[in-house]
Amino acid sequence: MAERLDYSHPAARFAPALAFLLALCAFLSLFHDIYVDDAYIALAYARSFAASGTWGMHPGFVSNAATSPLDVLLLSGFIKLGFPGVWAVYVFECVLAVVIFCALTFLSRRVFGSDLWAYLGTLALFTNPLLISTSGLETYLFVAVLLGCVIAFLAARYFLLGLAAGLLVLARPDGVLLLAPLFALMVWEKRGLDFVKVLVGFGIVVGAWGFVSWLYLGSAIPDTYFIKRKEAAWHDFSFANGLVLYYFKYPLATLLSLAPALFIPFALPLAKTNRDWRAFVVLAGGLALVHYAAYSLLNLPPYHWYYGIFISALALIGAGGLVVLTREGHAARLAALGLAAILALAGAVTCAEAALARKQMPIHTNLGTVAQYRAIGEWLNANMPAHEYRIIGELGVIQYYGHADAVNSFSDRQILRDFAAKLPEHSPGKWLAELNFAHLTVRPPVGSDYRLEENCKDARGALKTWTTSSIWIDSVLWCLRRESPVSPASPRPD
Incomplete structure (x- = not known):
C-alpha cells in the first residue's frame, strides 16, 4: 500500500x-x-x-x-x-x-x-x-x-x-x-x-x-x-x-x-x-x-x-x-x-x-519595436563615422545597440543649467539650484553635425530614412541628417 x-x-x-x-x-x-x-x-x-x-x-x-x-x-x-x-x-x-x-x-x-x-x-x-x-x-x-x-x-x-x-x-x-x-x-x-x-x-x-x-x-x-x-x-x-x-x-x-x-x-x-x-x-x-x-x-x-x-x-x-x-x-x-x-x-x-x-509588450507607447530600433543602431554602427551625434526621439534601444553616443536631454545636462538660469535672481529657488548644481559638469557640445530625428516632417536632404511602427502607432519616419553642408571628401551612407 x-x-x-x-x-x-x-x-x-x-x-x-x-x-x-x-x-x-x-x-x-x-x-x-x-x-x-x-x-x-x-x-x-x-x-x-x-x-x-x-x-x-x-x-x-x-x-x-x-x-x-x-x-x-x-x-x-x-x-x-x-x-x-x-x-x-x-x-x-x-x-x-x-x-x-x-x-x-x-x-x-x-x-x-x-x-x-x-x-x-x-x-x-x-x-x-x-x-x-x-x-x-x-x-x-x-x-x-x-x-x-x-x-x-x-x-x-x-x-x-x-x-x-x-x-x-x-x-x-x-x-x-x-x-x-x-x-x-x-x-x-x-x-x-x-x-x-x-x-x-x-x-x-x-x-x-x-x-x-x-x-x-x-x-x-x-x-x-x-x-x-x-x-x-x-x-x-x-x-x-x-x-x-x-x-x-x-x-x-x-x-x-x-x-x-x-x-x-x-x-x-x-x-x-x-x-x-x-x-x-x-x-x-x-x-x-x-x-x-x-x-x-x-x-x-x-x-x-x-x-x-x-x-x-x-x-x-x-x-x-x-x-x-x-x-x-x-x-x-x-x-x-x-x-x-x-x-x-x-x-x-x-x-x-x-x-x-x-514581438512587443502587451501595453506600451513606443513608436517602434526593439527589432526596428536595433536595426537603426546597427546600421549606424556600420555606416556612420561619428563617435557621437544628437538624437531627437526615443533613444534607449538605439543607444544600447549603437557604438556612438546618442546625445539628448538624458545625457546632455545643459538642460539643468537652463533650468537654473530661468529662476529669478536672488530667490531661494535660485540659491538652492546653484547649491544643487555646484559640482555639475556639462559635457562639451556634440562633436559631430549628425542628427537622428524621430517623426521628421520632411525627408528631403536626409542621408538615410527609416520607418518604424508598433501596436501604439502605425508609422513614424526617422531621418538622419547632416546639419551643415557635406564636403565632397566626406563619406556618404549607402
Whole structure:
C-alpha cells in the first residue's frame, strides 16, 4: 500500500514552490529581448557602470538620469557576474520573482495561516499585462522592497524599516510617499515616537546617496525630475485619466490589469480584525492612493510604468480578497480559485500573444519595436563615422545597440543649467539650484553635425530614412541628417 504523503514535511512545500517559480521564470523569458525603450536606458546605465565605472549612458560622460539608482546598481552587478545584456535583466527579474514570492509566503502564513496568498499574489503580479509591460524597469524591484518595508514594520524593527524605506526611494523617488501612510499607521497604533527611528534609518540611506549624487554626479536630485517636469499631459490625457487611453488602445490587456480590483471589497473587512493585514492594506494601498493623487495633481503624462505602484497594490490586495473568499465554504473556494486561474491564464495568454506574435509588450507607447530600433543602431554602427551625434526621439534601444553616443536631454545636462538660469535672481529657488548644481559638469557640445530625428516632417536632404511602427502607432519616419553642408571628401551612407 502506498504511503500517505506527509505535506507537513518541508520538501512537500518546497517542491510545489520550486515548480511554480521555474514555470514563472520560463514565462518571463518570453520578454527578455522586447523590453520597452526606457528599460534599455537603465540597461545602458548598468552596462556603462559595470564596464567603466561611469554613471551615465555612455562611458566617459557622467549623467544622472537613471530614475532608479538601486536598479542600475543591482543590474550592473548581474552584468559583472557575466550575464550578457538583456539576459542580465531577465535573470534579475527571476531573482525578484523569487524574492517577492518568499516575502509574500512569509506574510501569507502570518496573515492567512497558509501559502495561498503567496501563490495568488505572485500570479497577480506576474501575469498582469501592465506590470509585465514594465519588465526591465524598476516596478518589481519596488514591490520587493515595499514588501520588505511591510515585514520590517510587522517585526517592529523600525530602524530597519527606515533603511528599507530609504532603499524604496532609491528604487523609485516616489517611494518617499510611503512615509505618509506609514506615519498615519504608526500614530494610529500609538507608535508615533518610534517614527523617529524610521526617519533616522531613512535619512542615512537617502542622505548618503544624495551626498554621493550631489558630489560626484552633479545633482542630488536626478536629472529625470527636471526632464519629466517639462513634459505635460498628452492632449486630453494625463496620469489622472490615462488608463482610459490605454483601454481605448489595449482594451483586453487594460481590463485584465485592473481586474483584481473586483476582489478588493472582500479583502477590506479583514483589516478590521487582523492587525497584520491592516498594516499591509494601509501601507501598500495608502501609498498607491497618495501616489495616484500626487501624480494626478502634477498633471504628469500617463506613461504606463507610472501606474506600476497603483496596479501592484490592486493586484496584491485583490489577491487577498480571493483568499478571503476561499474561506466562505467549499463552493466559494472553488469559485475563487477558478476565477484566479481564469484571470491568471487570460493575463498570461494576452502577454504571451503580444510577445510571440508581435514581438512587443502587451501595453506600451513606443513608436517602434526593439527589432526596428536595433536595426537603426546597427546600421549606424556600420555606416556612420561619428563617435557621437544628437538624437531627437526615443533613444534607449538605439543607444544600447549603437557604438556612438546618442546625445539628448538624458545625457546632455545643459538642460539643468537652463533650468537654473530661468529662476529669478536672488530667490531661494535660485540659491538652492546653484547649491544643487555646484559640482555639475556639462559635457562639451556634440562633436559631430549628425542628427537622428524621430517623426521628421520632411525627408528631403536626409542621408538615410527609416520607418518604424508598433501596436501604439502605425508609422513614424526617422531621418538622419547632416546639419551643415557635406564636403565632397566626406563619406556618404549607402
